Amino acid sequence: MAQLSVEHLSKTYPNGVTALHPCDFAIERGEFVVLVGPSGCGKSTLLRMIAGLEDISSGQMRIEDRVVNHVEPAERDIAMVFQNYALYPHMTVYRNMAYGIRNRRVPAAEIDRKVRDAAQMLNLTEYLDRRPAQLSGGQRQRVAMGRAIVRDPALFLFDEPLSNLDAKLRNQMRIEIRALQQRLGVTSVYVTHDQIEAMTMADRIFVMNAGRIEQIGTPAEIYHRPASTFVASFMGAPPMNLLRGHGTGTGAVMLSGGLQLDLPMPTDAGRDLVLGLRPEDMRLSPDGPIRFDIQIVEELGATRLLHGQLSEQPFTVAVSKETQAGPGIARLAFAPDTASLFCGQKGHRL
Amino acid sequence: MKRARFHHRLLPVLLLVPQLTIIVIFFYWPAWNAVQSSFFLQDPFGFGSQFVGLDNYSRLFRSAEYMKVARFTLIFTLLVTGFSLGLALLLAVKADKVIRGARTYRTLLMWVYAVAPPVAGLIGVALFDQNIGAMTRLFSGLGHDFRLGVNYLDTAAAMVIVSVWIQTPVNFIFFLSGLQSIPQGVKEAALIDNPSGLRRFWEVTFPLLAPTAFFLLIINITYALFDTFGIIDTLVKNNPASNPMTLVYKVFIDGFRGNDIGGSSAQSVVLMVLVLILTVVQFRLLERRIHYT
Ligand SMILES: Nc1ncnc2c1ncn2[C@@H]1O[C@H](COP(=O)(O)OP(=O)(O)OP(=O)(O)O)[C@@H](O)[C@H]1O
Numbered sequence: 040m041a042q043l044s045v046e047h048l049s050k051t052y053p054n055g056v057t058a059l060h061p062c063d064f065a066i067e068r069g070e071f072v073v074l075v076g077p078s079g080c081g082k083s084t085l086l087r088m089i090a091g092l093e094d095i096s097s098g099q100m101r102i103e104d105r106v107v108n109h110v111e112p113a114e115r116d117i118a119m120v121f122q123n124y125a126l127y128p129h130m131t132v133y134r135n136m137a138y139g140i141r142n143r144r145v146p147a148a149e150i151d152r153k154v155r156d157a158a159q160m161l162n163l164t165e166y167l168d169r170r171p172a173q174l175s176g177g178q179r180q181r182v183a184m185g186r187a188i189v190r191d192p193a194l195f196l197f198d199e200p201l202s203n204l205d206a207k208l209r210n211q212m213r214i215e216i217r218a219l220q221q222r223l224g225v226t227s228v229y230v231t232h233d234q235i236e237a238m239t240m241a242d243r244i245f246v247m248n249a250g251r252i253e254q255i256g257t258p259a260e261i262y263h264r265p266a267s268t269f270v271a272s273f274m275g276a277p278p279m280n281l282l283r284g285h286g287t288g289t290g291a292v293m294l295s296g297g298l299q300l301d302l303p304m305p306t307d308a309g310r311d312l313v314l315g316l317r318p319e320d321m322r323l324s325p326d327g328p329i330r331f332d333i334q335i336v337e338e339l340g341a342t343r344l345l346h347g348q349l350s351e352q353p354f355t356v357a358v359s360k361e362t363q364a365g366p367g368i369a370r371l372a373f374a375p376d377t378a379s380l381f382c383g384q385k386g387h388r389l
Numbered sequence: 390m391k392r393a394r395f396h397h398r399l400l401p402v403l404l405l406v407p408q409l410t411i412i413v414i415f416f417y418w419p420a421w422n423a424v425q426s427s428f429f430l431q432d433p434f435g436f437g438s439q440f441v442g443l444d445n446y447s448r449l450f451r452s453a454e455y456m457k458v459a460r461f462t463l464i465f466t467l468l469v470t471g472f473s474l475g476l477a478l479l480l481a482v483k484a485d486k487v488i489r490g491a492r493t494y495r496t497l498l499m500w501v502y503a504v505a506p507p508v509a510g511l512i513g514v515a516l517f518d519q520n521i522g523a524m525t526r527l528f529s530g531l532g533h534d535f536r537l538g539v540n541y542l543d544t545a546a547a548m549v550i551v552s553v554w555i556q557t558p559v560n561f562i563f564f565l566s567g568l569q570s571i572p573q574g575v576k577e578a579a580l581i582d583n584p585s586g587l588r589r590f591w592e593v594t595f596p597l598l599a600p601t602a603f604f605l606l607i608i609n610i611t612y613a614l615f616d617t618f619g620i621i622d623t624l625v626k627n628n629p630a631s632n633p634m635t636l637v638y639k640v641f642i643d644g645f646r647g648n649d650i651g652g653s654s655a656q657s658v659v660l661m662v663l664v665l666i667l668t669v670v671q672f673r674l675l676e677r678r679i680h681y682t
């Protein structure tokens with residue numbers, strides 16, 4: 040049974056902005072789902088609708104088997120971790136963590152045990168008597184996590200919980216959150232605009248763009264079989280190369296610079312196409328079929344990025360640090376099954 | 390806080406002079422005068438005075454009438470402070486729910502602040518006019534013959550109502566901005582953590598409003614004790630004798646109508662001490678408990 044499912048769910052704000060176009064999905068028990076997309080695409084809106092902090096304009100939402108469209112946030116059996124932590128400034132760490140269950144007729148001894156367990160799990164035991172103002176950003180983040188854990192809810196909701204932390208702490212917390220979630224087995228919905236967080240943490244990723252869910256899939260599916268040119272260019276660093284061209288009708292693409300590439304799939308003659316090639320799927324080979332004009336070499340340590348022109352279009356290739364390359368003409372080859380083909384007009388995968 | 394640096398030693402002193410002059414002329418000097426004359430018995434016709442030590446004070450505390458005024462002042466202050474704070478808080482909470490960041494509403498509500506207190510006072514007094522006052526008519530509709538300036542309780546009620554009427558909008562504005570400055574996220578976290586709206590208010594919203602409420606409490610007590618002078622004067626002008634009055638008004642009546650400068654000065658000194666104690670107690674006891682950072 041799905042933990043959370045929605046049908047034709049949509050959101051239009053009173054000012055007329057449609058932040059979420061109708062969508063359907065279901066999230067299974069124990070799953071870690073990441074909503075990812077550029078700023079303003081509606082991630083927070085969707086998460087806040089799940090939390091009950093925003094009204095649902097149309098459609099239906101269920102948590103377990105219960106329709107929750109008109110259920111108050113406190114009655115939905117969810118816990119949320121906010122971007123700026125939203126701790127109660129007048130309460131100690133202990134009271135912050137206990138507050139959610141104190142309001143739910145839990146016996147005092149059990150509250151105490153749960154709070155202390157969570158504090159131990161998050162290394163917060165020595166800070167229990169402090170106020171949020173006396174904690175560092177990372178510690179506050181943990182308290183916010185602790186507050187959610189103590190609640191023991193059906194759903195964890197996270198809205199960019201790591202975006203206020205520095206890079207090192209972010210990496211560490213990312214791993215900790217994922218480990219905690221796996222240990223507790225609580226279904227989680229996690230919003231981020233950081234594609235690395237999305238790729239590393241998610242069981243499934245929902246890629247959103249302009250109020251629509253463009254693709255739902257595992258990190259591998261999203262990466263290797265992007266559903267649209269948007270997903271292809273948003274996920275992956277460096278992003279997938281997108282080359283414009285048109286079909287030849289013979290299972291090949293004629294790139295707009297005049298280069299023809301054979302593909303294992305049929306291509307309608309004359310149809311506008313976009314060919315997607317991951318930078319790391321390309322390899323340098325002296326007798327490869329593709330001419331690549333390297334202009335800039337970018338050293339990243341473990342890998343080396345070669346930026347240049349392919350058939351008069353910008354193109355990037357990633358090679359390992361052992362591969363020597365410098366500006367000039369090189370030849371490329373790729374395995375045809377790693378290529379993605381998209382509609383030139385609408386951008387969807389073919 | 391930023392520290393300004395002056396190149397000249399004299400400049401900061403020079404800048405402080407106007408303010409200090411005002412304080413000395415209008416506060417320290419009269420206060421010192423009051424302390425001095427509280428130890429003298431003045432001739433009612435202004436021909437010299439005689440040192441009487443603490444006589445004026447002992448006379449004061451033995452006076453049944455003074456005690457009656459003190460009691461009234463206490464009750465009056467409690468009622469005015471309680472009602473104007475309570476009412477303002479209630480209105481602010483309701484307004485906060487409606488406006489949720491909508492700027493236009495907030496600006497409209499701010500206008501209340503722009504009505505000058507004397508104007509509001511005059512309107513309030515007009516409400517209790519014996520012939521055309523809306524409140525008078527309301528009471529007569531309820532079967533009560535409201536006699537301002539004649540009936541002690543009626544007059545007391547009018548004083549409280551007009552005082553509350555004037556102070557509530559000020560409190561309202563402060564409470565509203567206090568409510569609006571509570572982070573949205575904290576309110577939402579409470580919404581998820583606590584199903585009871587009433588308990589959310591008392592456990593999360595109100596504690597976060599406490600600095601504002603504490604500030605207003607001091608402002609309101611001071612207001613009820615001292616700034617209501619004008620209202621009381623307007624309401625009981627014709628016949629102060631049998632009507633309720635506050636300690637401050639009694640200072641004025643005894644000193645300027647009764648020409649008892651010594652007694653009146655002693656009363657002023659008592660009030661000064663009262664304010665001093667009040668301020669110290671409030672800051673010491675309360676302020677420590679309501680700051681979070
Ligand atoms: N209360 C609101 N009233 C009207 N429009 C809103 C409101 N909240 C958000 N929007 C609009 O809805 C759209 C989606 O906003 P949302 O906050 O969900 O974006 P987001 O994906 O979370 O972005 P970010 O990554 O910047 O947080 C935006 O165009 C935004 O301007």
Ligand SMILES: [Mg+2]
Pocket residue numbers: 082083084
């Ligand atoms: Mg957001």
